[in-house]
Amino acid sequence: MxxxxxxxxxxxxxxxxxKFDSSGLLTAVAVDAQSGTVLMLAHMDAEALDRTRETGxxxxxxxxxxxxxxxxxxxxxxxxxxxxxxxxxxxxLVLRVSPAGPACHTGAPSCFYRRLEGDSxxxxxx
Amino acid sequence: MxxxxxxxxxxxxxxxxxKFDSSGLLTAVAVDAQSGTVLMLAHMDAEALDRTRETGxxxxxxxxxxxxxxxxxxxxxxxxxxxxxxxxxxxxLVLRVSPAGPACHTGAPSCFYRRLEGDSxxxxxx
Numbered sequence: 001m002x003x004x005x006x007x008x009x010x011x012x013x014x015x016x017x018x019k020f021d022s023s024g025l026l027t028a029v030a031v032d033a034q035s036g037t038v039l040m041l042a043h044m045d046a047e048a049l050d051r052t053r054e055t056g057x058x059x060x061x062x063x064x065x066x067x068x069x070x071x072x073x074x075x076x077x078x079x080x081x082x083x084x085x086x087x088x089x090x091x092x093l094v095l096r097v098s099p100a101g102p103a104c105h106t107g108a109p110s111c112f113y114r115r116l117e118g119d120s121x122x123x124x125x126x
Numbered sequence: 127m128x129x130x131x132x133x134x135x136x137x138x139x140x141x142x143x144x145k146f147d148s149s150g151l152l153t154a155v156a157v158d159a160q161s162g163t164v165l166m167l168a169h170m171d172a173e174a175l176d177r178t179r180e181t182g183x184x185x186x187x188x189x190x191x192x193x194x195x196x197x198x199x200x201x202x203x204x205x206x207x208x209x210x211x212x213x214x215x216x217x218x219l220v221l222r223v224s225p226a227g228p229a230c231h232t233g234a235p236s237c238f239y240r241r242l243e244g245d246s247x248x249x250x251x252x
Contacts, residue, residue, distance in 0.1 A: 011232055014240075014247045027167055029155050036162035038211075041153055041218040085164075085238035086247055088230055092167040094238045104214055106137055112211035112220045114140075116179075121140045121212055 011088045018049060019091040023063075026091050030058060030071075030103065032110075033082040033096040039103035040111040042071075044093070056081050058095055077101030137214045144175060145217040149189075152217050156184060156197075156229065158236075159208040159222040165229035166237040168197075170219070182207050184221055203227030 010017050020026055025043040032039055042060040044052070047068055051059040058071045058079035072078030078100045085094040104111040114121035136143050146152055151169040158165055168186040170178070173194055177185040184197045184205035198204030205223040212219055230237040240247035 016242055016245050016247055027153055029164060029167065031164060038155060038157060038164070038220050041155065041213065084242040085250070086240045086242055087167065087237040088232050088234070088239070092237075094164050106214050108214070111213040111218075113214070114212045116142055116210040116212055119142050121142055124211070 007089075010090050016086065017090055018046075018086075018093075019089060020046065021091065025061060025063075026093065028058075028060065028093045028095055030079055030095045030097050030099075033098055037110055038112055039079070039097070039099060039109070040071075052081060052095075053084075058097060071103075072100060075101065075105070077103065079103065133215075136216050142212065143216055144172075144212075144219075145215060146172065147217065151187060151189075152219060154184070154186065154219045154221055156205055156221045156223050156225075159224055163236055164238055165205070165223070165225060165235070166197075175219075178207060178221075179210075184223060197229075198226060201227065201231070203229065205229065 018026055024045045027041065028044050029041050030039045031037060043063060045061040048059040048061045058081055060069055060071060062069050079097040081095050081097050083096040102109050108125050113123060113125045115124050144152055150171045154170050155167050156165045157163060169189060171187040174185040174187045184207055186195055186197060188195050204226045207221050207223050209222040210219055228235050234251050239249060239251045241250050
C-alpha cells in the first residue's frame with residue numbers, strides 16, 4: 001500500500017480522521033487513568049467528540065434518549081479526560097480519565113461490576 | 127424498583143441476559159489480563175459469544191465481512207479469555223485475555239497505538 005492509500009493513511013498516518021458508523025457514532029471506552037480499570041463504554045457522535053475535546057470532560061451521545069449528554073451532568077460524577085487514544089481504523093477511542101466519583105449510575109466504581117461464571121453473574125465489587 | 131422490574135433485574139441480578147442491539151450485536155473490549163492494557167474493540171453476535179464461551183478463545187462478528195471470525199484465525203494471535211466482565215445494562219463485555227501475539231493486525235501490541243494531540247496522532251509504541 002502506498003502512503004496515499006486511504007486505509008493505510010488512516011491506520012498509519014498522523015491525521016485524526018474519526019470514522020463514524022452508519023448511525024454517525026463511534027465507540028468510546030473510558031478507563032481510569034491511574035488504575036487502568038475499564039469504567040464504562042458509550043458512544044459519541046461528532047458533537048459529543050467536539051464537546052469532549054473542547055471541555056476536557058467526557059460527553060457522549062445517548063442512543064436511547066437521542067441527545068448529547070455529559071457524563072455526570074446530573075450526578076456530578078464527571079470524567080476528566082487526561083488522554084485520548086485512537087485505534088487502528090479510527091472508529092474507537094480509549095479515554096483515559098480521572099473520575100470524580102463512581103462511573104456507573106448504579107453507584108459501582110465501574111459499570112463492569114459483574115463477572116460471568118457459567119450462566120451466572122457474580123459481583124466483583126462487594 | 128422491585129426485583130421483578132426487568133431493567134433492575136438486568137442491572138442488579140445474577141442472571142446473564144446479554145442485550146444485543148438492533149443489529150444483533152454487543153460490544154466487546156479485550157484487555158490484557160496481566161497489564162490491563164486495552165487491546166482491541168470488536169462486536170459479538172450471539173454466535174460469536176457462544177463460540178467464545180465454548181472454546182475459551184475470543185470470537186467476534188465482522189460487520190464488514192458479515193461473518194463469524196476467531197481473532198487470530200489467520201495470524202495465530204489468538205486471545206485466550208481468562209474472564210468475562212458484564213456491564214450494568216448487559217450490552218457490553220470486557221474480555222480479560224492472554225494474547226498469543228500482537229493484538230492489532232498492524233503488528234502493534236494494541237490497536238490503540240496512537241494518542242490524540244491537537245488534531246494529530248502520535249504513536250505511543252515506538
